[in-house]
Amino acid sequence: MHQVKSLFYILFIILFSCEPLVTTFEDVEEAVLYEAKTFTTIPAPDNALTILSWNIRFGIGRLPFFGDSCGDRTVMTEKEVMDALEIVAAKIDTIDPDIILFQEVDRESKRTQYIDQVQWLLDHTDMNYAAYASMWKAQTIPSDGIGRIDAGNVVMTRHEIESAERIELPLRTDQDALTQMFYLRRNILKAKIAIPDMDNFYAVSVHATAFATDDTKQKHVNTFKNVLDEMAAAGDVFVAGGDLNSVPPGAETDFCDKDACEGDVFHTDEDGGPHLEGSYFENFANEPTLLQPLYDTYNTAISLTAAVTADHNTHSTSEDRAWDRKLDYIFTNKNVASESGTTFQEAIQLSDHAPVSCKIILE
Amino acid sequence: MKKIFLIAALLSQALSQGEWLSGTAHTLSQGRWEFGLFQPVRWGQAEGREVSFYKLTAFLMPGATVKQRWLQRYDWTISSSHSVYYPTPLLKMVTKPGIGGMISPEFEIPNMVSVWNMVLASKQLNNDKILTVKAGMALAFGGSDLAVESTIDLPLIYHRLAVYYNNWLLRFGSDMDSRLNEKWTYLVDGDLFIIPGMKGSFALEHKGMVTWEKSSRFHISLGYKMVYGQYPDGYPNENITRLHILPMIDFAWSRE
Numbered sequence: 001m002h003q004v005k006s007l008f009y010i011l012f013i014i015l016f017s018c019e020p021l022v023t024t025f026e027d028v029e030e031a032v033l034y035e036a037k038t039f040t041t042i043p044a045p046d047n048a049l050t051i052l053s054w055n056i057r058f059g060i061g062r063l064p065f066f067g068d069s070c071g072d073r074t075v076m077t078e079k080e081v082m083d084a085l086e087i088v089a090a091k092i093d094t095i096d097p098d099i100i101l102f103q104e105v106d107r108e109s110k111r112t113q114y115i116d117q118v119q120w121l122l123d124h125t126d127m128n129y130a131a132y133a134s135m136w137k138a139q140t141i142p143s144d145g146i147g148r149i150d151a152g153n154v155v156m157t158r159h160e161i162e163s164a165e166r167i168e169l170p171l172r173t174d175q176d177a178l179t180q181m182f183y184l185r186r187n188i189l190k191a192k193i194a195i196p197d198m199d200n201f202y203a204v205s206v207h208a209t210a211f212a213t214d215d216t217k218q219k220h221v222n223t224f225k226n227v228l229d230e231m232a233a234a235g236d237v238f239v240a241g242g243d244l245n246s247v248p249p250g251a252e253t254d255f256c257d258k259d260a261c262e263g264d265v266f267h268t269d270e271d272g273g274p275h276l277e278g279s280y281f282e283n284f285a286n287e288p289t290l291l292q293p294l295y296d297t298y299n300t301a302i303s304l305t306a307a308v309t310a311d312h313n314t315h316s317t318s319e320d321r322a323w324d325r326k327l328d329y330i331f332t333n334k335n336v337a338s339e340s341g342t343t344f345q346e347a348i349q350l351s352d353h354a355p356v357s358c359k360i361i362l363e
Numbered sequence: 364m365k366k367i368f369l370i371a372a373l374l375s376q377a378l379s380q381g382e383w384l385s386g387t388a389h390t391l392s393q394g395r396w397e398f399g400l401f402q403p404v405r406w407g408q409a410e411g412r413e414v415s416f417y418k419l420t421a422f423l424m425p426g427a428t429v430k431q432r433w434l435q436r437y438d439w440t441i442s443s444s445h446s447v448y449y450p451t452p453l454l455k456m457v458t459k460p461g462i463g464g465m466i467s468p469e470f471e472i473p474n475m476v477s478v479w480n481m482v483l484a485s486k487q488l489n490n491d492k493i494l495t496v497k498a499g500m501a502l503a504f505g506g507s508d509l510a511v512e513s514t515i516d517l518p519l520i521y522h523r524l525a526v527y528y529n530n531w532l533l534r535f536g537s538d539m540d541s542r543l544n545e546k547w548t549y550l551v552d553g554d555l556f557i558i559p560g561m562k563g564s565f566a567l568e569h570k571g572m573v574t575w576e577k578s579s580r581f582h583i584s585l586g587y588k589m590v591y592g593q594y595p596d597g598y599p600n601e602n603i604t605r606l607h608i609l610p611m612i613d614f615a616w617s618r619e
Contacts, residue, residue, distance in 0.1 A: 019605075066460070066467075072469060073467070073469045074467035074468075074469060075467050075469070075470075075512045075513070076512075077512060078597065108596075108597075108603075110516060112597070113512070113595075114595060114596045114597035114603075115597035115598045116597065116598055116599060119598065119599055120598050120599075123599075140516075140517060142462065142463065142465060143461055143462050143463070144460050144461060144464045144467060144468070145458070145464050145465065145466045145467025145468070145513075146467075147465075147515070147516055148516060
């Protein structure tokens, strides 16, 4: 109740502006489309497309953000963000993808100096088109100095995006109403891309909940799979992926002690709790095998056998900790070129997630 | 309760700084006091000299204003106002982790002082109307170590605190005070803040208020404030403009 009262005065200032205090979304609505300032030539199709999925941690590299990594910072300098984006762009140029599925891309956010990272990446890579779907948009988050925020998922491609839609994912149900109001609204971004000689090609970027302690993650993965199943049933071709915040079946599920910050103590209760939000993958009965249906149904960049090995881990909470779990995936209903699945673990300073790529065969 | 007070204090400072119905060149008669919920406490310290201060921020953002009347001839009154503010305690209180943290705790808030100097000229247009024009400059000292990333990018607040980041700013304005009848008056004003050399370098504020004078000692005012301001932006732009409209209410008491 005290939180509600203290926020009243903030709301008073911004409630009557031309935009809402916190932006909410319809179940399905159009995504925001972008074009590069200058177009780059699209290479002649060679019957295959290189797909890249990457959570770029809003272009701050490994800087100690307060929301993760035991960090103590909220607002980065323009130079810090630009430097990090330059390295991200260089890595993208090296991988040379045709389609990128991004998560955690900022635009109009105080924490990253309001840089429109979608436009910046378009203008500083060989990509030509992008679609953006916000997962966190507010005039101000009156906490920790976060201020204005707009962050979300992106599909970026050399080929024209014909249309794109934002599909809302269920909100967390383990938060009070006020926190939920100001919290993330995660989504699936589905973009129809004009691939030559194909009229039904889609790219899908997803970012599932990280910190929910209820079964919200189950709902997110179920919704994601339903979207893919509907496309497959309709005869569409898709590549889909992103940060599912889930470990592959058979992988380690408890990272509480590994991720603990100084002074944190976990696993002291009789039932094994408490656990660190985002670092524990057994919050509900079948969470450890949450991704099994996706593996059972679709082709993937990294096979399940390989996914549980250290070579394909894609996340660690700080750069001085080696990649210790896999959270990032690519699925498709086309064939994946043999040996093309790659986890770029050398990119450990570029984000808290490693980029993952593969080549899909169009015929 | 502490959080409520802190934020209310910050906003009352922003909402009422040198404005409201005290925006003319006229000074209170000697010995008269006026109190408002948001507007400053005003005191006619001497004939032609008025002292005012903000009660909500008296401890967290100490400050005071002296308005001195220099000329009163025919229909014209010319005055100058001089204010000094020490915002450091209030800004330190909102620099914190968690709810209510308007500034990230990673930033240091140094000791800073600002001085606002304005010249005001009021002309009695007829028995019912007073037109006031004003111009001035604010200077700040001690803000050189203040990180530019620590700004609070909200209407009313950003452009008033900008002086501490930029060391100076210019302010221009005009007010029209008018009487509708025995019990009702209205105020229409406009203020322009210019902060040369800083991102988000201007704000145009306009206010409209109607006041019901229940008696000579108690007024109720209702109205709105519109802020069209430029704020910091990033690639591909340097700045972005936004419009906000806020409802306003105030209660004022006076005594001789």
